[in-house]
Amino acid sequence: MTLKARAQEKVERAGIANYSFDQDVLVMCGVRYAIEACECGEPDCDGVRLRKKSAFPRILQ
Numbered sequence: 558m559t560l561k562a563r564a565q566e567k568v569e570r571a572g573i574a575n576y577s578f579d580q581d582v583l584v585m586c587g588v589r590y591a592i593e594a595c596e597c598g599e600p601d602c603d604g605v606r607l608r609k610k611s612a613f614p615r616i617l618q
């Protein structure tokens with residue numbers, strides 16, 4: 558299973574229907590999340606981690 562598919566599963570399991578993908582970036586409520594593999598090894602870990610990306614380039618903040 559691809560990371561993207563896992564991320565999609567995770568989001569749907571959380572009951573979030575309002576999301577989309579932009580290439581390999583997950584977009585929820587206008588917020589972009591990088592999809593990363595998680596290797597924490599926790600038994601209940603689904604192997605995927607979403608990292609919030611800045612909405613704007615840092616230089617504009």
Ligand SMILES: [Zn+2]
Pocket residue numbers: 595596597598599602603604605
């Ligand atoms: Zn993990």
